[in-house]
Amino acid sequence: MESKLNGIDMAGWSSTQTIGEVIARSLRGAWRASPPPxxxxxxxxxxxxxxxxxxxxxxxxxxRLRNSPLKATPPAIALHDEYREQSLYAALRESEVFRLTSxxxxxxxxxxxxxxxxxxxxxxxxxxxxxxxIDLIVSPAAFERARELTKxxxxxxxxxxxxxxxxxxTHAVRADGATFDDLLERSSRVTASDRDVRVLGPEDxxxxxxxxxxxxxxxxxSWLCDIAVALESRPMDFNWDLTLGKNPAADWIAxxxxxxxxxxxxxxxxxxxxxxxxxxxxxxxxxxxxxxATPYPEQxxxxxxxxxxxxxxxxxxxxxxxxxxxxxxxxxxxDAPFNSLPRLPFQVxxxxxxxxxxxxxxxxxx
Amino acid sequence: MxxxxxxxxxxxxxxxxxxxxxxxxxxTNAKHAHNLNATASQVWKLxxxxxxxxxxxxxxxxxxxxxxxxxxxxxxxxRLEEYGLLEGSVTVPEAVAGISRREFLTKFAxxxxxxxxxxxxxxxxxxQEGSTLQCGDPCSxxxxxxxxxxxxxxFCDDTGPFCSDCL
Numbered sequence: 386m387e388s389k390l391n392g393i394d395m396a397g398w399s400s401t402q403t404i405g406e407v408i409a410r411s412l413r414g415a416w417r418a419s420p421p422p423x424x425x426x427x428x429x430x431x432x433x434x435x436x437x438x439x440x441x442x443x444x445x446x447x448x449r450l451r452n453s454p455l456k457a458t459p460p461a462i463a464l465h466d467e468y469r470e471q472s473l474y475a476a477l478r479e480s481e482v483f484r485l486t487s488x489x490x491x492x493x494x495x496x497x498x499x500x501x502x503x504x505x506x507x508x509x510x511x512x513x514x515x516x517x518x519i520d521l522i523v524s525p526a527a528f529e530r531a532r533e534l535t536k537x538x539x540x541x542x543x544x545x546x547x548x549x550x551x552x553x554x555t556h557a558v559r560a561d562g563a564t565f566d567d568l569l570e571r572s573s574r575v576t577a578s579d580r581d582v583r584v585l586g587p588e589d590x591x592x593x594x595x596x597x598x599x600x601x602x603x604x605x606x607s608w609l610c611d612i613a614v615a616l617e618s619r620p621m622d623f624n625w626d627l628t629l630g631k632n633p634a635a636d637w638i639a640x641x642x643x644x645x646x647x648x649x650x651x652x653x654x655x656x657x658x659x660x661x662x663x664x665x666x667x668x669x670x671x672x673x674x675x676x677x678a679t680p681y682p683e684q685x686x687x688x689x690x691x692x693x694x695x696x697x698x699x700x701x702x703x704x705x706x707x708x709x710x711x712x713x714x715x716x717x718x719x720d721a722p723f724n725s726l727p728r729l730p731f732q733v734x735x736x737x738x739x740x741x742x743x744x745x746x747x748x749x750x751x
Numbered sequence: 752m753x754x755x756x757x758x759x760x761x762x763x764x765x766x767x768x769x770x771x772x773x774x775x776x777x778x779t780n781a782k783h784a785h786n787l788n789a790t791a792s793q794v795w796k797l798x799x800x801x802x803x804x805x806x807x808x809x810x811x812x813x814x815x816x817x818x819x820x821x822x823x824x825x826x827x828x829x830r831l832e833e834y835g836l837l838e839g840s841v842t843v844p845e846a847v848a849g850i851s852r853r854e855f856l857t858k859f860a861x862x863x864x865x866x867x868x869x870x871x872x873x874x875x876x877x878x879q880e881g882s883t884l885q886c887g888d889p890c891s892x893x894x895x896x897x898x899x900x901x902x903x904x905x906f907c908d909d910t911g912p913f914c915s916d917c918l
Contacts, residue, residue: 451771473775473784473872476768512770518899536885546899690905693912 405674408433408442409648412606415445416614418509423449427458434460439680441515442606443467448513472512474542478502479511481540482519483580488538489523494531496583497522497550497572499593500611503584506575507614515607519543522550522585524565562631563589571627588627591615595641596634602714603644604676604685612641613651625657640665640723644673666725672712691743710735758807758828759800759838772815775872778835784872785834789815791867794827795836804828817865822847826855827867834869886914 402410407429414420430450437443447464450456456465482502489496499520505511519540523531528549535545550565563571571586585593594615598608629635643662645651647670653659679685688707694700710718712728715735766777772789787795793815797807804824811819825847831837850858852866890904890912898904898914905915 469770469773469775469786469872472768472770473777476766476775477777480766510770512768512775532885544899686903688903690903690912693905 403674403678404433404436405677408436408606408677409674411437411446411449412442412610413449413650415449416508416513416610416617420449423453423455425453425455427455430455430458431460434463436677436680437464437606438467440605440607440677441471442610444471444513444515445607445610448509468512471515472510474516475502475505475511475514477542478505478516478519479577481543482582483578485519485521485535485538485540485545486582487580488534489521489531492530492534494523494527494534495569496531497568497585498582499548499585499590500597503575503590504594504611504615506577506584507618514611516543518546520546520548522548522565522568525549586627587615587619588624591619592628592632592638595638598641598644599637599713599717601685602676602711603673604679606677609641609645609649609673613645613649616642616645616651616653616656629657634720636661636722637717640669644670648673666723668712668725668728669723672728676711676713708736708739756803757800758798758804758831758841760795760798760831761836761838765836776836781835782874783834784874785836786868786870786872788868790817790819790823790865791827791830791869793819794824794867795831798828798831798837800838815865818862819865820859820861822855822859823861823865823867827869830867830869834871836869888914890914 407425411423411425411430411433434443434446437446443464444467447461447468450461450464455461479502482498486496486498499522501517501520502511505514505516508514521531521535528547531547535547538545550568568585568589569583571589572583573586575582575584584590591612594608594612598612601608603609629638632638639658639661642651642653642656642658643665646653646662647665653662688704689700691704694704710732712732715721715728715731716723718735718738719731721731764778764780766779768775769792772792774787774792774795775784776787777784790811793811794807797810802810804821808819808821808824811817811824822844825843828837828841829843829847829849832841832843846858847855852868855861856863856866886899886902888898890898902914904912
């Protein structure tokens, strides 16, 4: 094992498992009120804690550690502190979600909260999940008006990511034929602190989480925990046809659920994906583990624009490397299946295609 | 009803989040955040303006399964008042007023796990993955995390970097 991994000192690492595998072990069942006992050495915990903290999975790891012999060790204390901080963010985010949805409602705009707060409420405590942007879906007709209103929203802590719901192929919604009215009809009303907020229905939410996970190269362990908690807390009348049925990318969803089972031991019995979960392509799980060894958001940020880099030749090498995508994102970008074929052709193809698009755009003068 | 004997928790302007048996509280007026440990949280929750200090101690003992004495409750009230989490003020008995945690532990032979703790937390800044701009807004060239993911920060022309997808 190299002495430094992504700038983190790995001296003393003696596990036969990779960092990603040990991270997975620390998070199994962490979304449950009573997670299974944690078997982790102090050296392993010390080694993975920077990765957990960097990726936002610290609170989940603390949830498993809190009743273990390791709970008073320095890395566990740091994870506990992260849990406190995220609990604070969770409270602030809920307050801002109410304020934002009320603002839109006053203007006659219906909205659906997706990911973030909507998923955090499924966990035993909302602070277990890192807080980020507030993601909202509104109807295409109301999108511009909603956008103007949210510009004046000015939260000191959270950005707002608005999406036009229905017939939009962006990963955030992947309605795949459903209109906004369809999403609204299937949505759930959540009451908290005497306020009512609409969240995406469980079938649509699970689909969005799976696409989101793949779209970003599966680099964040907490996203797989989101899939696990959404899967295990699905209602008795969960309609798998709405999540999988007509969806051309149903196998991507099945593989995401399969990954949650294989890596985090999420329960998939009595689901249509149980068989697929046991037949994931050999490259997929190791790739996810490898992604988990790059825990910092800036490691996955969009690359700097070519025009900018051309003025800064010292950044050219970095820009070239930054455009080489991982096997998962290459598969998604090409709308390709998760099968046993090598991923290198998709990665090369994606690289060439990105360059060709840029050249074409420059030729058009844009 | 004597306010001093029947303390009341402040609720106005506070955002409260339970976490296990602790609480995090954000004071929207003072722009401060506090973490209350299990004992401090329990005492605060029991300050309903109707319970006497002795009743608070009795209930807290039962709820926490810990030896919570009246002195522990007074100590908690002193800390809570210090951080603006009580309505009005309380007059803490001289024996408890102004003493440090260490002195309190020694003087009253209280277990460290029982001592009420109210800690100020770092004032939260923008959440880590928050993007605060919209597509078309100016941004910084290194971009992250100011733009929405569907339109990262890019130079599309010579007027400056904007959130755009012209990569």
